[in-house]
Amino acid sequence: MYMIKIFLFIVPVVISSRIDQDNSSLDTISSEPISRFAMLDDVKILANGLLQLGHGLKDFVHKTKGQINDIFKKLNIFDQSFYDLSLQTNEIKEEEKELRRTTYKLQVKNEEVKNMSLELNSKLENLLEEKILLQQKVRYLEEQLTNLIQNQPETQEHPAVTSLKTFVEQQDNSIKDLLQTVEEQYKQLNQQHSQIKEIENQLRRTGIQEPTENSLSSKPRAPRTTPFLQLNEIKKNVEHDGIPPDCTTIYNRGEHTSGMYAIRPSNAQVFNVYCDVKSGSPWTLIQRRADGSQNFNETWENYKYGFGRLDGEFWLGLEKIYSIVKQSNYILRFELEDWKDNKYYIEYSFHLGDHETNYTLHLVEITGNIHNALPENKDLVFSTWDHKAKGHFNCPESSSGGWWWHDVCGENNLNGKYNKPRTKSKPERRRGICWKSQNGRLYSIKSTKMLIHPTDESFE
Known part of the structure; x- marks a missing residue:
């Protein structure tokens, strides 16, 4: 680049001196022929300048070529990094899709558990009310049975009384078994609900956490x-x-x-x-x-x-x-x-x-x-x-x-x-x-x- 500047500076000077000489010759002796030796000197000067310019351009090209090679190496590294990032981005997107599908399934499962819990809760309350009523009836019947037994000889017992006692005991046992079954179902539902809540909390923690305050x-x-x-x-x-x-x-x-x-x-x-x-x-x-x-x-x-x-x-x-x-x-x-x-x-x-x-x-x-x-x-x-x-x-x-x-x-x-x-x-x-x-x-x-x-x- 430095040689180019020298050449650009020399050429105008040579041309200007040549024009000045021509003008001077025309002014003094208009009919005198131009010296051939002067023209040869000018050509030598110009050729020398062009030669130096060529060497400068050659060095500049070599230097530029090295810089371009370095740039291409960096571009290759950048392309590889970009390709790796693209692969990671695609993997993250796939994981995000899978996470959304899992979250949706959990939400659906949670709604099902809630509905089942409400239904079981309603059934349990009805069963408890029915049990209380039946127990009151049982106590009333037991009092009547006691009175009947006390008023009859020990060796006699009315078949209807025996049948009624058996029926009442069977009903009471059935209600107890049913309540136990409902309670076991409640336990299972609560365990499933707790597991779903824990998974949902873990999913939330993977997301963006909001700023927090000082500790209590x-x-x-x-x-x-x-x-x-x-x-x-x-x-x-x-x-x-x-x-x-x-x-x-x-x-x-x-x-x-x-x-x-x-x-x-x-x-x-x-x-x-x-x-x-x-x-x-x-x-x-x-x-x-x-x-x-x-x-x-x-x-x-x-x-x-x-x-x-x-x-x-x-x-x-x-x-x-x-x-x-x-x-x-x-x-x-x-x-x-x-x-x-x-x-x-x-x-x-x-x-x-x-x-x-x-x-x-x-x-x-x-x-x-x-x-x-x-x-x-x-x-x-x-x-x-x-x-x-x-x-x-x-x-x-x-x-x-x-x-x-x-x-x-x-x-x-x-x-x-x-x-x-x-x-x-x-x-x-x-x-x-x-x-x-x-x-x-x-x-x-x-x-x-x-x-x-x-x-x-x-x-x-």
Whole structure:
């Protein structure tokens, strides 16, 4: 390139000098012939310049050729990398298609399981009602049979009475067998549902994870030696008509699988609960939040008697909870999971009042790995938007849902609005499921469980 510039500079100079000489000759002696030797010198100069230019061009071509070869090598490497990326992209697309097909199959299977669960639940409730009616009829017939037997000689027994007794026993055995079959089907459905939920959670974790907040974690605390609240009248749990009064009795019968069971506490009606078996101990689940599928901004009546589905999000009902815990002294356990999938818990000994006290709650912390956001040894009164306890007029409206409040609204509420995705504004966090940390900040909670189990029972 440098030689080209020299040549381009020399050629105009030579031509210009030649023109100047011609003009000078014409001016001085117009008739004098041009010197041949001068022309030969000009040609030599021009030839020399062209030769140098040729050498420069040759070097430039060699250099350019080397650069082009390097570029081609890099292009070949790029082509190979692009080809490898294309193969990987195609594999990812195939895996994505397979993942979508699997997800769709799981969703269909989940719907089928839910429908079967609802159908079985309905059948079980009908069977329980029929069983109660039959048991009442059986008791009535047994009384009549007793009277007949007492009024007749021992050696005589009416054939109709014997036939009736046999029929009643057969009916009772058939009902027991049917209930056992339904319970076994329930267990299988619950296991399948749990497996599907676990697979769905694994699939979700493979996707894009949203930003998370700071952790709620605190150092695990050793169990406190605080005595349990001896505020409930301690009674021995007694079965009525063969129906267990709580999950502990069910566990001691040999049912060591988590699932839905029918119980009948003392002086209460039969109702279904979810027994959650943890490390060899049966817990009764009284509340669960997981995905926001159930609205928790319900009325006082619904909070009193319960709402939702035991296999999903639900509130068991204050009256049902009271009927269980009045039988003995119980522990209340809160289990929380944040948006980083970190899990926390805290346990209290507690006493729950009846409807005349608005189900007032008294707590004493036992142990846990999270800050205690609930005041101890205080009257925590339950309120809803349509049933506001004295001193808590605005708490249900400003915080959403029904909950136990004391002096300050919004420090914790596990029955608030399910914020999905997590909100960053403090007013929205206050209305949602939240728990106050040790530094005073409100944290949005992803999922919750509230569980109870007796303190004075042994587990077989």
